[in-house]
Amino acid sequence: MTSVGKAGSNLLLYFQPRPIAAFLLGIASGFPLTLLLATMTYWLSKVGVDKKTIGFAVGLTTPYTLKFLWAPLIDRWRLPILSGLIGHRRSWLVLTGVLLAIAVIMLGRSDPVNDLGGFALWAVATAFLSATQDIVIDAYRIEILPDEQLAYGTAMNQFGYRVGSALIGGALVVWLASPEGASLGWAGAYGLSTLCILAGWAAALWCGETHKERPLENWSFARWMSTAVAGPFREFFSRRGALLILLFIMIYKIGDAMGQIMLSPMIVELGFTDTEYIAANKAVGFWALIAGTAVGPMFLSWAGMGRGLFWSGVLMMASNLGFTALALLGHQPWALGVAVGIENFTSGLGLTVFATYLSGLTNASFTATQYALLSSLAAVGRTFLSTPSGYLAEGFGWPGFTFSPRLPPCRGCCCCG
Numbered sequence: 001m002t003s004v005g006k007a008g009s010n011l012l013l014y015f016q017p018r019p020i021a022a023f024l025l026g027i028a029s030g031f032p033l034t035l036l037l038a039t040m041t042y043w044l045s046k047v048g049v050d051k052k053t054i055g056f057a058v059g060l061t062t063p064y065t066l067k068f069l070w071a072p073l074i075d076r077w078r079l080p081i082l083s084g085l086i087g088h089r090r091s092w093l094v095l096t097g098v099l100l101a102i103a104v105i106m107l108g109r110s111d112p113v114n115d116l117g118g119f120a121l122w123a124v125a126t127a128f129l130s131a132t133q134d135i136v137i138d139a140y141r142i143e144i145l146p147d148e149q150l151a152y153g154t155a156m157n158q159f160g161y162r163v164g165s166a167l168i169g170g171a172l173v174v175w176l177a178s179p180e181g182a183s184l185g186w187a188g189a190y191g192l193s194t195l196c197i198l199a200g201w202a203a204a205l206w207c208g209e210t211h212k213e214r215p216l217e218n219w220s221f222a223r224w225m226s227t228a229v230a231g232p233f234r235e236f237f238s239r240r241g242a243l244l245i246l247l248f249i250m251i252y253k254i255g256d257a258m259g260q261i262m263l264s265p266m267i268v269e270l271g272f273t274d275t276e277y278i279a280a281n282k283a284v285g286f287w288a289l290i291a292g293t294a295v296g297p298m299f300l301s302w303a304g305m306g307r308g309l310f311w312s313g314v315l316m317m318a319s320n321l322g323f324t325a326l327a328l329l330g331h332q333p334w335a336l337g338v339a340v341g342i343e344n345f346t347s348g349l350g351l352t353v354f355a356t357y358l359s360g361l362t363n364a365s366f367t368a369t370q371y372a373l374l375s376s377l378a379a380v381g382r383t384f385l386s387t388p389s390g391y392l393a394e395g396f397g398w399p400g401f402t403f404s405p406r407l408p409p410c411r412g413c414c415c416c417g
Contacts, residue, residue, distance in 0.1 A: 026160025108190025292348025
């Protein structure tokens, strides 16, 4: 087969039914976290909340780091009535979707200036329900994708995730809320974003139920603890180098997370308008993410998992230089576009490789719980380890902060092969 024919064959793998369903699931999964990170920090910056508070406000997304604690319940407990009607995975998807929509709507109606406590309450509720939805979606996605479609289905899931996060939860929500855009305010913008949940429901309706029922009605508490709770962790920690794998997962994205948290305050301080912010994300950033994500499976096929993780980490580290240049140049829209484009391309590439790596680590008997454990640790870098980012930005200034290195993974160890 010629190189052109091989490339065309690879492209067709993106458009099989199951990868397309993974794309729709990604839309539903992607929008809430952006509402709690980039969009929320932009909102807080616009209403005058200081950088230090914004940095620690990201700690409100703590449920993403703890979701493995309730993942065994979602993996095994059947919802009354609803589970019998539409199946185990799909019943949880519907329930969490309804509750998540309510929490997001109430978050949008909150007032972070005059009622920071109420704002924080609904942010935590949104994070908890979004993390719970992710448990279901991640397990369902892995279960519907055959091994030969895993990398491409993961890339399509990342496409959808970026549509939900960068395009809808980021640029579109800001445009809907902004006086320079649709002027709906944050309440209207956040409320409309909940329509993304319907994309996940459409995928579940299309693919049907995949979960092998393991009802708990006749289980004793001891059997529950041994099989549903301890079993997934016992199986994982029996593997060679399990602790090193978990440490690697935890620190892989910490640099990206710190940069993303402080990006919105930096853009506001440099004097960029809402329109310039939207243009950089929509016209450049979104398509750079799509390009990086599309390259991911082919890059992984060429490099292998170990080298793929290493070099994608190197590229993400180097992308910091674009924001260093932006901090030095100041209010230059073209420089913002270049920096956002480079960052998003490398992030799209790295996240596709990383998500494929995590998916491949799960055991089919414990899909939801083990993936929740792995993705929870990945979220630690985004929450607890990145909360001091505001103090670092304050102390070093924007050029010094953006120049902080992000270490790539090692090569040849048990973590990455």
